[in-house]
Amino acid sequence: MCAKKVAGVLGATGSVGQRFILLLANHPDFELKRLGASPRSAGKKYGSVVNWKQTDLLPEFAQDLMVTECKAEYFKDCDIVFSGLDADYAGSIEKEFVENGLHVISNAKNYRREDDVPLIVPIVNPEHLSIVENQKRKNNGGFIVCISNCSTAGLVSPLKPLVESFGPIDALTTTTLQAISGAGFSPGVPGIDILDNIIPFISGEEDKMEWETKKILGQVSKDNTQIDLLSDEEIKVSAQCNRVAVSDGHTECISFRFKNQPAPSVEQVKKCLREYECDAYKLKCFSAPKQTIHVLEANDRPQPRLDRNRDAGYGVSVGRIREDPVLDFKMVVLSHNTVIGAAGAGILIAEILLAQKMI
Numbered sequence: 001m002c003a004k005k006v007a008g009v010l011g012a013t014g015s016v017g018q019r020f021i022l023l024l025a026n027h028p029d030f031e032l033k034r035l036g037a038s039p040r041s042a043g044k045k046y047g048s049v050v051n052w053k054q055t056d057l058l059p060e061f062a063q064d065l066m067v068t069e070c071k072a073e074y075f076k077d078c079d080i081v082f083s084g085l086d087a088d089y090a091g092s093i094e095k096e097f098v099e100n101g102l103h104v105i106s107n108a109k110n111y112r113r114e115d116d117v118p119l120i121v122p123i124v125n126p127e128h129l130s131i132v133e134n135q136k137r138k139n140n141g142g143f144i145v146c147i148s149n150c151s152t153a154g155l156v157s158p159l160k161p162l163v164e165s166f167g168p169i170d171a172l173t174t175t176t177l178q179a180i181s182g183a184g185f186s187p188g189v190p191g192i193d194i195l196d197n198i199i200p201f202i203s204g205e206e207d208k209m210e211w212e213t214k215k216i217l218g219q220v221s222k223d224n225t226q227i228d229l230l231s232d233e234e235i236k237v238s239a240q241c242n243r244v245a246v247s248d249g250h251t252e253c254i255s256f257r258f259k260n261q262p263a264p265s266v267e268q269v270k271k272c273l274r275e276y277e278c279d280a281y282k283l284k285c286f287s288a289p290k291q292t293i294h295v296l297e298a299n300d301r302p303q304p305r306l307d308r309n310r311d312a313g314y315g316v317s318v319g320r321i322r323e324d325p326v327l328d329f330k331m332v333v334l335s336h337n338t339v340i341g342a343a344g345a346g347i348l349i350a351e352i353l354l355a356q357k358m359i
């Protein structure tokens with residue numbers, strides 16, 4: 001058996017960082033050895049600085065790990081570095097890591113729009129990872145892969161198999177109901193704001209969903225150096241984002257239209273989603289969902305508390321699939337924002353890179 005790859009986590013104390021710790025405990029491919037956070041937490045044992053908010057207990061292995069500042073010199077033995085850094089600090093820190101030849105998989109938004117940086121939802125577009133070879137040449141072997149916005153991950157997951165089977169989608173609307181863990185822990189959403197309430201604004205979120213969808217559903221360029229985005233003429237995307245009093249799991253009510261008419265039937269759409277097998281599963285990656293998309297038939301599903309942990313949070317649930325009188329179809333999508341929308345996505349990307357001998 002091969003030795004495990006050494007992993008590090010930046011932003012280890014945050015909402016996404018804590019999820020990385022949980023998902024990397026007892027991982028067969030990666031051993032988590034290095035943790036980074038702000039200078040406030042550095043120099044102390046993880047168990048003494050983290051304000052642990054997960055419903056699973058803090059894994060024992062992490063209690064006594066020392067937290068360092070986020071500097072490449074402390075992470076140089078890492079084969080892979082996962083970042084759950086606050087976007088205000090991620091830009092310069094992640095750049096220093098890449099320039100020092102490290103491999104970074106980031107949750108932060110800072111580099112998602114760079115031409116040669118793949119923006120990945122691992123159950124959707126792992127083929128985009130090939131463009132990191134271009135970054136490696138420039139950075140002494142170092143590269144960065146970005147994970148999409150968590151709501152975008154849920155949105156594009158069912159679209160990918162539909163586009164593969166029935167051709168392009170040219171109009172798409174989504175209204176989100178997003179969990180409070182998506183807003184992070186420092187400071188997070190105050191209880192007084194969210195209790196008995198819905199907040200119909202999440203800064204920057206709608207623009208991210210509308211833009212990122214076009215990159216994720218785009219194609220690798222012929223010279224394998226960048227992603228060719230879908231144009232505004234090819235697909236119109238409209239998002240409205242809301243924060244709701246749910247702990248984990250983003251729900252989205254989406255409607256869409258196919259370019260090619262007549263559109264398929266509801267039964268064809270359901271069959272296509274049920275039969276979709278993501279590449280990570282074909283590659284036998286440890287965390288890959290056995291069932292990528294769970295098509296739920298009950299009228300009142302999916303529900304965050306009941307359905308967010310399907311396939312350990314790596315699967316996406318889709319329910320209420322029906323015809324739409326304005327576009328072709330409407331449906332409700334649920335995805336776990338800190339698993340397939342963040343830390344879990346990072347780990348599954350690393351598993352894909354490993355399976356393809358790219359790390």
Ligand SMILES: NC(=O)C1=CN([C@@H]2O[C@H](COP(=O)(O)OP(=O)(O)OC[C@H]3O[C@@H](n4cnc5c(N)ncnc54)[C@H](OP(=O)(O)O)[C@@H]3O)[C@@H](O)[C@H]2O)C=CC1
Pocket residue numbers: 010011012013014015016017036037038039040041042070083084085086087089090107108109148149150181182183184185186187337338341342
């Ligand atoms: N939560 C979610 O569902 C999703 C989040 N994201 C993105 O992931 C990233 C992390 O989000 P989230 O976990 O929610 O955020 P949190 O606010 O919960 O955590 C932020 C982390 O950044 C660290 N940090 C803060 N300041 C510094 C600094 N000066 N130097 C180094 N580290 C610092 C914090 O450490 P300390 O505790 O020491 O202050 C903490 O570990 C963000 O970029 C976010 O946009 C992406 C998708 C989904």
Ligand SMILES: N[C@@H](CC(=O)OP(=O)(O)O)C(=O)O
Pocket residue numbers: 087107108109148149150151178179181182183202205208337
């Ligand atoms: N904005 C998302 C989480 C997030 O931080 O997204 P991004 O990584 O795109 O900034 C939410 O509030 O649920």
